[in-house]
Structures are given as C-alpha cells and as structure tokens.
Amino acid sequence: MELLCFMVFSICLLFSLSQTSSAADTITVSQSLSDGKSLVSSPGGIFELGFFSPGISKSRYLGIWYKNIPVQTVVWVANRQSPINGSIGSLTINTTGHLVLLENNRTVIWSANSSKQANSQSPVLQLLDNGNLVLRDERDANSGIYLWQSFDYPSDTLLPGMKLGWDLKTGLNRRVTAWKSPDDPSPGDFIWEMVLHNYPEPVMWKGSKEFLRSGPWNGVLFSGRPPKALPALNFTFVSNEDEVYMIFQMVNESLLGRMLMNQTISFRQQWIWSQVDQNWTLYGSFPRDPCDSYGLCGGNGNCVLGSSPICQCLERFVPASLEEWKLSDFSQGCVRRKPLSCKNDGFAKYYGLKLPDTTHSWINKSMNLDGCRAKCLSNCSCAAYTHLDVRGGGSGCAIWFGDLVDIKQIPGGDQEMYIRISASELGGNDEKWKIGVIAASTFAVIVGMLLVGYCYILRFRGKKDVKDEEIEERKEDDLELPLFDLPTIETATNYFSINNKLGEGGFGPVYKGRLVDGQEIAVKRLSRSSGQGMKEFKNEVILIAKLQHRNLVKLLGCCIQGEEKLLIYEYMPNKSLDYFLFDAIRSKLLDWPQRFQIICGIARGLLYLHQDSRLRIIHRDLKPSNVLLDRDMNPKISDFGLARTFGGDQIEGNTNRVVGTYGYMAPEYATEGQFSVKSDVFSFGILLLEIISGKKSKGFYHLNHRLNLIGNAWRLWKEGRPLELIDKGLGNSCTLSEVLRCIHVSLLCVQQQPEDRPTMSSVVQMLCSESALPQPKEPGFVPEKGLLDGVINPSCNGLTITELEAR
Numbered sequence: 001m002e003l004l005c006f007m008v009f010s011i012c013l014l015f016s017l018s019q020t021s022s023a024a025d026t027i028t029v030s031q032s033l034s035d036g037k038s039l040v041s042s043p044g045g046i047f048e049l050g051f052f053s054p055g056i057s058k059s060r061y062l063g064i065w066y067k068n069i070p071v072q073t074v075v076w077v078a079n080r081q082s083p084i085n086g087s088i089g090s091l092t093i094n095t096t097g098h099l100v101l102l103e104n105n106r107t108v109i110w111s112a113n114s115s116k117q118a119n120s121q122s123p124v125l126q127l128l129d130n131g132n133l134v135l136r137d138e139r140d141a142n143s144g145i146y147l148w149q150s151f152d153y154p155s156d157t158l159l160p161g162m163k164l165g166w167d168l169k170t171g172l173n174r175r176v177t178a179w180k181s182p183d184d185p186s187p188g189d190f191i192w193e194m195v196l197h198n199y200p201e202p203v204m205w206k207g208s209k210e211f212l213r214s215g216p217w218n219g220v221l222f223s224g225r226p227p228k229a230l231p232a233l234n235f236t237f238v239s240n241e242d243e244v245y246m247i248f249q250m251v252n253e254s255l256l257g258r259m260l261m262n263q264t265i266s267f268r269q270q271w272i273w274s275q276v277d278q279n280w281t282l283y284g285s286f287p288r289d290p291c292d293s294y295g296l297c298g299g300n301g302n303c304v305l306g307s308s309p310i311c312q313c314l315e316r317f318v319p320a321s322l323e324e325w326k327l328s329d330f331s332q333g334c335v336r337r338k339p340l341s342c343k344n345d346g347f348a349k350y351y352g353l354k355l356p357d358t359t360h361s362w363i364n365k366s367m368n369l370d371g372c373r374a375k376c377l378s379n380c381s382c383a384a385y386t387h388l389d390v391r392g393g394g395s396g397c398a399i400w401f402g403d404l405v406d407i408k409q410i411p412g413g414d415q416e417m418y419i420r421i422s423a424s425e426l427g428g429n430d431e432k433w434k435i436g437v438i439a440a441s442t443f444a445v446i447v448g449m450l451l452v453g454y455c456y457i458l459r460f461r462g463k464k465d466v467k468d469e470e471i472e473e474r475k476e477d478d479l480e481l482p483l484f485d486l487p488t489i490e491t492a493t494n495y496f497s498i499n500n501k502l503g504e505g506g507f508g509p510v511y512k513g514r515l516v517d518g519q520e521i522a523v524k525r526l527s528r529s530s531g532q533g534m535k536e537f538k539n540e541v542i543l544i545a546k547l548q549h550r551n552l553v554k555l556l557g558c559c560i561q562g563e564e565k566l567l568i569y570e571y572m573p574n575k576s577l578d579y580f581l582f583d584a585i586r587s588k589l590l591d592w593p594q595r596f597q598i599i600c601g602i603a604r605g606l607l608y609l610h611q612d613s614r615l616r617i618i619h620r621d622l623k624p625s626n627v628l629l630d631r632d633m634n635p636k637i638s639d640f641g642l643a644r645t646f647g648g649d650q651i652e653g654n655t656n657r658v659v660g661t662y663g664y665m666a667p668e669y670a671t672e673g674q675f676s677v678k679s680d681v682f683s684f685g686i687l688l689l690e691i692i693s694g695k696k697s698k699g700f701y702h703l704n705h706r707l708n709l710i711g712n713a714w715r716l717w718k719e720g721r722p723l724e725l726i727d728k729g730l731g732n733s734c735t736l737s738e739v740l741r742c743i744h745v746s747l748l749c750v751q752q753q754p755e756d757r758p759t760m761s762s763v764v765q766m767l768c769s770e771s772a773l774p775q776p777k778e779p780g781f782v783p784e785k786g787l788l789d790g791v792i793n794p795s796c797n798g799l800t801i802t803e804l805e806a807r
C-alpha cells in the first residue's frame, strides 16, 4: 500500500469542500493511493484531481479528470514532462506560497509558475466545477482573480471556458499540445495555438510545419467551418490590445464537451458525453476532409471537395505548370490568366472561400469596404480584400499580400472575397465604365448643357456597375435569351449520340454537350408532342430564363428549328442527388453537414419559385433526380417551370393530366389532380426523408405502411425512436438536433391536408431556427385504390409517370 500525502506547512491548504483549515499549523491528508483515486473533487462533483498512471506506464502524474465518467478521461496534467517514478508524491503550498509537487517529501518535481504567488498571505487551492485548478488568495474569494490557474497551462484538452490564445500584457501563450502517446503525456508534435499575424488565426502545427487552419475569424465563425444552423459548441473570438484568444462554450450547458488534440491519429476532435450511451460521442474531427490539409492546392489553388481533380484553380486563374497539375502535383499552384499590371487592375467577387493563410495580411477594424479596396489598389503586392467582420452587412477591412494560400470551397459558405485581377478580365467592367463616365463628363463640360442628360444616364449606369464589381450578377440587364442553331447543338452533342445521353427527364431526354469554346452544357430535347407555337414557346422560355437563383439550374438558351425544341442548360458535373443518395458507396461522400446544406439549398430554391420569383411557379415534380449538384455540391433544382409551360392544359390548379412522380406526389394531386404550392411542400417532405434516411420513397405500392418511407418515419416518430431513420452511412457526422428537426419538419410537410402543411417560407424558417415546432398529425398516404385506377405499371421501375389521365 502506497501512501500519498498532502501537506501544508504554516499556510492552510483549502480544498473547496472536503477540507477546511484547522487551528493546527499543519494538515496532512493521507489517502491510500491506488491510481485513479481522487484527492479532491470540485464542488459540483464534476471534476476531480488526483494521481494517475496513463496506459501501460508505471509513472505517476498529477492530473484532473471527470469524476462521474467511468472511462477515465484526463483533461489536464501538471507534471507532463517529469513523472514521479517513486511511490510517494505530495502536492504542497510551500512556505513561500508556491504550489509545488514533491517526490519523497524532498524533490521538487513540478511547480506552478507564477511570481504572483509569493505575494499572497493566505493562498488557497481550489478545483472549480469547470475543471480549472486555481490558486487564489483567501481574501479574493469569488473575485475571479487567481494567483495561478491550470487553464493558463492547457495540456491536450480545451474545456469550455478555457482560452486558446495570448495574454499580450504578460506574453502568456495558452496553447494545446497533444500527448506523445496514450502512455506518455509529455508534449508531442501536434500543437494548436493562436498565431499573432496581423489578422490572427488559430493554427494546428505538426512540429514546425503548418498542418491545419480553420481560417481566421470573420465575426461569426472561423471561415473554414461550414456554417451550421444548430452547432453544439459556441465559439467566440476576442482580439484587443490586451488579449487575443478563442474560447468555446457548450450551447446546452448541461452537456459535457471537450476538444482534444490526439497525436496518435493526428486529429483534433470534439467530444460530447452521452448520458444515454454512457460514452463519449465524437461530434467533430479535424481535418474533416482532404481539403483541410494545409496548402494542398498551392498558391491561388482552390480545393473543391467532390471535384476532379480535387484542386481547381480559382476562376480566372490557370495552373502555373500544366504538366505537373495534370499529374496531380498541385504544389506550384495557379497564376492569373491575365497578369496584373498594378495600375490597371480590378477585383472579382468570389463566394464561400475559406479565407487564405493570414501570414501576409493587414487589417483595420474601422475601415469600410471602399477604403479597403483603395488600400489594396495602392499596393501592388496586395492580392485580395474582404470584410473583417461579416455581421450586419459587413465592417472592417482585411487585406492579403502575395499568393493566396490554403483556400477551400466551403459547401454552403457565402462569405464574399474580392480578388485582384487584371482589368481586361472584367469584360464590360466597371473600369471601362469609369473611364466612360470621366470621358463623358469632360466632354459634357466642353460641349455644354446639351449632353448633360446623356452624361447623367452614363453616370448613373457607371455608378451601378462600380457597385457590383462582380461579373456573375451582371446578367439582369441582358436577358436576351441566346438562340442556338441546331447544327451547333448537334455538333456539341455529337448528333445526340447515345453516349452523350445523361438521362431521361420528365419532358424528354437530356444530353451532355460541349460547345466549340469548351463550355459544357446539358441539352434537353423536348418531346415533340407539346403542340405549342414557336412564339409562345419562346415567350415561355424567356420567362423561365428570368428565374434566376443560386439553387436553380441556369437556362443558357434555347433552340427551335422545325419540330425540334431544345433547352440548353448549364452542365452540372456532379450529376443529381439520387446518384449519390441511393448508392451504397457514393452516399458515404455526403456527410450530414453537406446533406443539411443541400436540404437548405433546395428549400431556398423552392421558396424562390413559390414566392420570390415574378412567376410563382409550382414545380410539380420535385425529386432527387431533379436536384442537380454543381462542382461544389450546391443543389440546383432543375425542370422547374416546365410543368407550367408544357404540362398540358390546366385551369387554376386543376389539371386533367397529372405530371409528376408517384412516391413524391401529394395525395390530392395524385388522385384529384389538384396541385398547389402545398403539393410541392409534400414532395419536399418526402425528399427530406430520403436525404435523412438514404432510402428511396417507393410510392404507395406497399399495402403495408411499414414498408413505405412515410409510414416508417411516422411509426418511428410515434414510438419515440426517430433517430433510427438516419442513414447508417452518416456515421458520426450527424448533428442530432439538426437531424431531429429535419425529421420533424418533413413530417409536417407530408400532412394529409394541404392546409396542415407549412409554406416553404415557414419551412426555411423552421429549418434554421430553434423555435418550437407544431406536433405533426398522421401523414397523408395516397390510398392504394388510387393506384388501381391509374395506368401504372409498377414493373417499369414505378417511377416517372409524366402523363396520366385522371378519373
């Protein structure tokens, strides 16, 4: 039996609850020491302090771990580098007021490092409920003033309320260092710290090499993080004259969470204790995907998950070395297609990029975006600028010099960044307009009042253009829909070659094509029977082309020649949602954050169709194969507007032909042919269930509701086991609260009565807030009888039925 002693010489040592000072000069606390026995616990019994031996090691360390968690989880170690080899260790406040760890009553193994300690007359040691071991003066109770605290010397774990970063006054750098191995808590290679660039950012190092960045703080989050509607951990970043640090809190403060740097698997992990499983649940882990490896794509390269190759040059940039780029060596990065001239440059707007490495950066908290732009233009090595803080429309200025390193496309990210490019890239750009304005103004002065009006118009237009420097959003004015001629399209699609066929949509087959200038397109060849005049067709197509939203597939043009009616769309390299969702292997590529982004994107696109666009479009055939995915896996709804135009005769929401796909159709639409925005909401609900479960809605062919997706979801919901619906392939990537909310919303969307279903604008709100949701009633099923009436042939995959005579 080994003995462990606590000694207090002349000064009383207080353990918050268990020990109080006695009149005697010396209090000795003896306990039988088997490893893991606590010396003292925090008042609320959450943490305890004691000696332990990690893994197979025989050495002893003084550490802090959770009291009531059966798997011993050490969050802090005092003597990381100097273990106690012998059997007797004691923690003492010595006569000069220092906290020291002694071996054999003599040798100082470790001591708390603070000059303040010596000044205290009556130091008291306390373990707080947040896991902080503090030494304070007895008189400073509850003041938050500590002589020393373990939170200032993190080990491998960051707890809620613990700062990662700098006290600029004292030069204290609080950083997290992994253990060397599970048996050895001495510092390993992996370090996570706040780096004091002009624009400070947290960086994870492997030795002296940068390993992982989460991007600098943009006022809301670290810019490399995908935005999450309902995070479990709430991060805050503070930067002022005294301090630069980040800190996190649990959003639900009754949950235990921690962030850990793990040397063995070189990951930084977020863990949350699950009371139900009595085990730690992995909530997040970094790096989370290949794009997180630092600088993978070289300077000005953009890492785009799901693209091939994974590294893409930023738009208007080309590989520095095409040969090496083709061999997947991206280290040389990209260069501007048109070199900068310094004097005559402009800026193009980019969305959703993780902000580049801030080693060469500059910031000003009070400068506005115009000032920022001017500042950047004034220095030839300045390459980009953006808002320092994106909240409230944006404020402050951040500037980058030289190559932009370690960029990643953030799925669902929407921060804007302005990158310097040659003015000649900004075709019809603001620079030209500015020159135009100046020239015209000068001319006006000379020629006189006659031209003032004209000048005014020019100036007005010039101003508008200066405002949106970005090229993409310039389309508004020139909605003259391009007409392609048939030979062009025939060449592009190799004469509608079967090899180019992408699939068969509701209104005809779709082909992939490549125009002579290299642009890839998707061509929809409308079935010949639509019986519409050419003029009406063109008018309708122009209307559809005006529907522009980032979650809708863009119509590039059309082609009408004789019987042939073609619609030309932008090409979506990642095919459609069903291609990923219902494939055992590919579905693993869609983790929960990505699925959630897709859900939100579809909801926004549909909301736009229903409400925000000029036309108020009901889609009528929303399903995974009509949700296409772009390079960055952003969802884009396709085939919208077509039902309205080509779906046949319809009077006020009543149609004598039902267009759509069983399995996604609202009951009133399938049986009565009645459609409304609420029938789209129903389809959205099904889509949501499919995205969550990874299972296909098979429609209503099963007499047994258990075998149908809605029926199963409803049963699990009623039985309080909704989480069983979740796609097993999602593994640990789920944010359970988000998933639960999505299941809840989906059930509301598939209610039997249209009036019980929310509108898309409520759906968007419900998905992104934490407000309470109404309880769903039993969802709507299409009665099996309906099936017998229709001309449905279940063997033909039972899927797309474009036309069906209603009863």
Ligand SMILES: *[C@@H]1O[C@H](CO)[C@@H](O)[C@H](O)[C@H]1NC(C)=O
Pocket (backbone or CB within 6 Å): 082, 083, 084, 085, 103, 107, 109
């Ligand atoms: C404990 O043992 C290790 C390795 O055997 C040695 O490096 C260290 O100096 C020893 N510590 C003490 C206090 O003797």
Ligand SMILES: *[C@@H]1O[C@H](CO)[C@@H](O)[C@H](O)[C@H]1NC(C)=O
Pocket (backbone or CB within 6 Å): 094, 095, 096, 097, 098, 099, 100, 108, 111
């Ligand atoms: C108390 O410990 C500190 C730190 O190890 C040391 O500098 C100081 O000399 C010790 N005081 C006495 C009286 O041993």
Ligand SMILES: *[C@@H]1O[C@H](CO)[C@@H](O)[C@H](O)[C@H]1NC(C)=O
Pocket (backbone or CB within 6 Å): 005, 007, 088, 104, 105
């Ligand atoms: C450690 O020192 C204290 C005070 O000098 C003494 O009472 C105690 O017996 C010593 N313990 C050991 C294990 O030597």
Ligand SMILES: *[C@@H]1O[C@H](CO)[C@@H](O)[C@H](O)[C@H]1NC(C)=O
Pocket (backbone or CB within 6 Å): 113, 114
């Ligand atoms: C102790 O503090 C001094 C200055 O305050 C610092 O130089 C030294 O590195 C610190 N030692 C440890 C082990 O933190």
Ligand SMILES: *[C@@H]1O[C@H](CO)[C@@H](O)[C@H](O)[C@H]1NC(C)=O
Pocket (backbone or CB within 6 Å): 234, 235, 236, 249, 250, 251
């Ligand atoms: C996150 O923390 C900030 C500052 O501590 C606080 O204002 C905010 O309400 C917190 N947000 C959540 C969701 O807990």
Ligand SMILES: *[C@@H]1O[C@H](CO)[C@@H](O)[C@H](O)[C@H]1NC(C)=O
Pocket (backbone or CB within 6 Å): 252, 253, 254, 255, 275
């Ligand atoms: C916080 O977590 C506890 C324990 O899991 C749970 O009982 C409680 O409902 C949660 N609170 C909120 C607001 O989610």
Ligand SMILES: *[C@@H]1O[C@H](CO)[C@@H](O)[C@H](O)[C@H]1NC(C)=O
Pocket (backbone or CB within 6 Å): 156, 179, 181, 182, 260, 261, 262, 263, 264, 265
């Ligand atoms: C790091 O991860 C490995 C493998 O999952 C695990 O065995 C080890 O205990 C972890 N280390 C720490 C310090 O948690």
Ligand SMILES: *[C@@H]1O[C@H](CO)[C@@H](O)[C@H](O)[C@H]1NC(C)=O
Pocket (backbone or CB within 6 Å): 277, 278, 279, 280, 282
């Ligand atoms: C706890 O979770 C880990 C994986 O995170 C697993 O390996 C382990 O078996 C679980 N322990 C218990 C008791 O469930």
Ligand SMILES: *[C@@H]1O[C@H](CO)[C@@H](O)[C@H](O)[C@H]1NC(C)=O
Pocket (backbone or CB within 6 Å): 364, 365, 366, 367, 368, 371
């Ligand atoms: C920051 O911007 C403000 C407003 O533009 C300006 O007054 C100030 O001088 C700038 N500070 C620095 C250090 O450039």
Ligand SMILES: *[C@@H]1O[C@H](CO)[C@@H](O)[C@H](O)[C@H]1NC(C)=O
Pocket (backbone or CB within 6 Å): 362, 378, 379, 380, 381, 382, 401
């Ligand atoms: C441009 O910025 C770089 C990086 O901050 C600086 O070294 C250089 O002196 C600046 N040049 C001018 C002309 O201000």
